[in-house]
Amino acid sequence: MITAHPGLPEFDYIRPTTLEEASNFLAQHPGEARAFIGGTDTFVRMRDGAWQDKYLVDVKGLPGMNDLTFIPAVGLRVGAAVNMNRLIASPEVKEHYPLLAEAAHTVASYQLRTRATIAGNICNASPAGDTIGAGLVYDAKIHVHGVEGDRVEALRAFFKGPGKTVLKPGDIVTAVEYPRPPQGAQGKYIKLGRNAIGDLAIVGVTAFGYPDRTSSGYRFLVVLASVAPTPLLIDMTLLSEKPLTPELIDEAAHVAMNSVKPIDDVRGSARYRSLMVRNMTRNALTEVWKKLGR
Numbered sequence: 001m002i003t004a005h006p007g008l009p010e011f012d013y014i015r016p017t018t019l020e021e022a023s024n025f026l027a028q029h030p031g032e033a034r035a036f037i038g039g040t041d042t043f044v045r046m047r048d049g050a051w052q053d054k055y056l057v058d059v060k061g062l063p064g065m066n067d068l069t070f071i072p073a074v075g076l077r078v079g080a081a082v083n084m085n086r087l088i089a090s091p092e093v094k095e096h097y098p099l100l101a102e103a104a105h106t107v108a109s110y111q112l113r114t115r116a117t118i119a120g121n122i123c124n125a126s127p128a129g130d131t132i133g134a135g136l137v138y139d140a141k142i143h144v145h146g147v148e149g150d151r152v153e154a155l156r157a158f159f160k161g162p163g164k165t166v167l168k169p170g171d172i173v174t175a176v177e178y179p180r181p182p183q184g185a186q187g188k189y190i191k192l193g194r195n196a197i198g199d200l201a202i203v204g205v206t207a208f209g210y211p212d213r214t215s216s217g218y219r220f221l222v223v224l225a226s227v228a229p230t231p232l233l234i235d236m237t238l239l240s241e242k243p244l245t246p247e248l249i250d251e252a253a254h255v256a257m258n259s260v261k262p263i264d265d266v267r268g269s270a271r272y273r274s275l276m277v278r279n280m281t282r283n284a285l286t287e288v289w290k291k292l293g294r
């Protein structure tokens, strides 16, 4: 008999009390122990049989994991266990990192966001992760505790492929740090899903711009989700080289479209995705340009 949704397999639930204990346990059981926080990816993959870990290591109670702090001179530090609803509701996030709040708000439903975390979204390394684009344009840093101590990884060098990151056995992400955005920066996240809530992106476009001493007076960044093995940061230098016009934005949208090699899957064909990259990039950049005071 085939069971469409089998129950969870058996596993041992491990709840370490220190980062050292957690890292050592994970390092001693490579391939059979997994750290988790919200569990919104982990338990689904376990239930579906895609992941078969013997040990699930609950790291959300570890020191510092629930801290959410904003220091004007430094930036925003989001402890790995801070759930997305708490992040979205933070006045500092709303004021200084509205793009991050906007992107987090597109993740599934309110109920799911009471569990889902930014760190989990990043560590899951899905090319469709909705909050990753904001992290990439803000140039986020990932704080990691490993068996050799603490270190910091750049988000821009974090992803190695679908589900693959630079993390090694024993590594635990403790926080995601977002530097203070450039003065006057504006952003927009546009997500195309099959329905308004609860679906992964068929295509996601993050656009970000800020005033700078360039020929156009601005610098722009674009990140594309769900159209490559990892989220793609696209070079938008052409938008700095001459005065901005709708035609130049259109050209940038074509550059974005020509940078992707999407696949066909249940959520959309490769051709549809490419065309949506063009249209959504044009719309997102135009929106950012408007916010910058076009």
Ligand SMILES: Cc1cc2nc3c(=O)[nH]c(=O)nc-3n(C[C@H](O)[C@H](O)[C@H](O)COP(=O)(O)OP(=O)(O)OC[C@H]3O[C@@H](n4cnc5c(N)ncnc54)[C@H](O)[C@@H]3O)c2cc1C
Pocket: 034, 035, 036, 037, 038, 039, 040, 041, 042, 043, 044, 059, 080, 106, 107, 108, 112, 115, 116, 117, 118, 119, 120, 121, 122, 123, 124, 128, 129, 130, 131, 167, 171, 172, 173, 174, 198, 199, 200, 201
């Ligand atoms: C119904 C449903 C709808 C969803 N919709 C969306 C959506 O619209 N957009 C979207 O982007 N995602 C969506 N997701 C996926 C998921 O909710 C997000 O990726 C979420 O942010 C994961 O966070 P988490 O804390 O639950 O991660 P977990 O499940 O706890 O962990 C995810 C992965 O990260 C690793 N990990 C977690 N924490 C750490 C850590 N501290 N150190 C090292 N590794 C760690 C785990 O080992 C695991 O591999 C959906 C999931 C479900 C079930």
